[in-house]
Amino acid sequence: MSEDATLILGDKQYRFPIREGAEGERAIDIQDLRARTGYITLDPGYGNTGSCESAITFIDGEQGILRYRGIPIEQFEQAPNFVEVAWLLIFGHLPSEDEYRVFSHDLTVCANLDESMKHHFEGFPRSAPPMAILSAMINALSCFHPDFFELDDQAQFRMAAAGLISKVRTIAAYAYRHSIGQPYMYPDPALRYVPNFLHMMFSQPYAEHICEPMVRDAINLVLLLHADHEQNCSTSTVRMVGSSQANLFASCAAGVCALWGPLHGGANVAVLEMLDQIHQGQISPEDYVRMAKDKDSKVRLMGFGHRVYKNFDPRAKMLASVAEKLLPTLGVKDPLLDIARKLEEIALEDPYFVERKLYPNVDFYSGIIMRAVGIPTNMFTVMFSIGRLPGWIAHWWEQAQTMGNKIARPRQIYTGPTQTDHVPRDERPDRL
Numbered sequence: 257m258s259e260d261a262t263l264i265l266g267d268k269q270y271r272f273p274i275r276e277g278a279e280g281e282r283a284i285d286i287q288d289l290r291a292r293t294g295y296i297t298l299d300p301g302y303g304n305t306g307s308c309e310s311a312i313t314f315i316d317g318e319q320g321i322l323r324y325r326g327i328p329i330e331q332f333e334q335a336p337n338f339v340e341v342a343w344l345l346i347f348g349h350l351p352s353e354d355e356y357r358v359f360s361h362d363l364t365v366c367a368n369l370d371e372s373m374k375h376h377f378e379g380f381p382r383s384a385p386p387m388a389i390l391s392a393m394i395n396a397l398s399c400f401h402p403d404f405f406e407l408d409d410q411a412q413f414r415m416a417a418a419g420l421i422s423k424v425r426t427i428a429a430y431a432y433r434h435s436i437g438q439p440y441m442y443p444d445p446a447l448r449y450v451p452n453f454l455h456m457m458f459s460q461p462y463a464e465h466i467c468e469p470m471v472r473d474a475i476n477l478v479l480l481l482h483a484d485h486e487q488n489c490s491t492s493t494v495r496m497v498g499s500s501q502a503n504l505f506a507s508c509a510a511g512v513c514a515l516w517g518p519l520h521g522g523a524n525v526a527v528l529e530m531l532d533q534i535h536q537g538q539i540s541p542e543d544y545v546r547m548a549k550d551k552d553s554k555v556r557l558m559g560f561g562h563r564v565y566k567n568f569d570p571r572a573k574m575l576a577s578v579a580e581k582l583l584p585t586l587g588v589k590d591p592l593l594d595i596a597r598k599l600e601e602i603a604l605e606d607p608y609f610v611e612r613k614l615y616p617n618v619d620f621y622s623g624i625i626m627r628a629v630g631i632p633t634n635m636f637t638v639m640f641s642i643g644r645l646p647g648w649i650a651h652w653w654e655q656a657q658t659m660g661n662k663i664a665r666p667r668q669i670y671t672g673p674t675q676t677d678h679v680p681r682d683e684r685p686d687r688l
């Protein structure tokens with residue numbers, strides 16, 4: 257295969273190098289396109305544009321493959337450990353016994369928030385969207401850790417990463433407790449990552465929440481399956497913000513805001529609302545699918561479709577399996593699971609979805625699992641954020657370590673008015 261691509265513009269030819277990734281994916285390197293040709297490319301939504309080189313996560317959308325640092329996600333299913341996967345994504349290898357022990361210790365000692373941060377929660381209305389609180393409080397965290405503004409050495413970065421990954425649980429739990437008017441529960445140093453989070457969410461001063469092993473494993477798996485997904489909208493946002501050398505906290509707070517949207521992480525909430533709407537008898541699964549196919553309805557089958565996966569999202573398969581096992585074991589009979597299965601069955605046989613290669617994605621079953629363990633719907637995207645945080649941190653650090661990293665600054669095709677003159681207000685046409 258030619259080692260470069262030829263672009264013909266008028267009577268001129270330009271050659272651009274072809275770059276090949278570790279898994280054979282190819283890119284035309286156009287870093288000097290404008291300087292040499294005066295042209296830019298146009299790719300709204302960046303569906304055809306590589307923004308960087310990365311060694312963290314590999315996705316093959318056609319094959320439905322997802323690997324963290326080369327390890328297929330299916331291999332984490334037997335003994336799901338979110339903390340291990342967080343280390344793997346951030347530092348590039350599975351932690352040794354000592355690395356895991358030290359990292360776990362760092363997570364334990366970093367779990368508390370500065371006591372004065374509690375006043376911030378009191379300033380939010382109880383009805384405040386938890387994602388608004390989460391992004392605000394992650395940014396507020398940086399005010400208490402000015403030492404994390406400049407992360408030059410690995411040890412300092414490791415403490416900042418541990419602090420963020422640990423405290424995000426505390427912030428999420430406190431946001432929930434504030435919303436229901438219940439006292440904040442301090443993190444318990446005797447508990448591991450997920451049981452400690454559920455303790456802060458559900459324990460009472462008079463009654464300790466006990467995390468069943470099957471729930472611990474299910475939530476570990478939910479979190480690790482959300483941990484990274486290469487250059488998705490929120491991770492690209494973290495990289496974009498970090499490219500200006502903004503600090504880790506500010507970059508991750510921006511990631512929370514991007515994830516919030518219903519086309520992205522907010523879809524897990526929209527899926528539950530869709531399933532509940534069907535369950536309430538307001539519409540049948542068949543009619544909902546019919547509406548989702550009708551462009552004029554502005555309705556989409558939430559939890560279906562993906563910019564990259566044009567095959568099953570492997571995470572959806574694993575989460576569907578977790579839901580099928582966990583609910584009966586917990587003695588939970590959730591009609592929404594049956595409705596989800598029915599919608600999947602209808603859609604996967606419908607030419608509209610088949611032709612567009614629309615399959616269930618990570619958001620289609622995750623909410624049913626979280627609902628079964630008592631996590632309220634408005635906290636689902638917060639759970640996605642807790643899961644995705646290690647991926648954001650890993651990409652922020654990978655970019656910060658890249659020699660010659662430049663500030664992200666896309667160009668545009670301008671379509672506004674050509675040069676015109678300013679008009680004094682008393683000479684302007686009447687308009688209201």
Ligand code: SDX
Nearest residue numbers: 485488519520521523548556557558559560561562563612
């Ligand atoms: C996540 O990028 C990531 O990796 C994201 C993520 C991660 O881990 O970070 O995987 C997490 O965000 C998963 C996606 C969650 N969002 C949803 O479930 C919302 C519903 N899905 C869609 O809005 C949509 O599928 C997207 C946003 C996910 C992908 O949109 P694309 O790739 O831009 O596809 P598109 O909008 O161009 O649609 C292509 C066609 C269109 O029809 P035509 O114009 O060709 O006739 O497919 C149709 C769309 O109307 N379509 C859908 C549909 N998704 C796409 N029709 C009905 N229901 C849907 N869900």
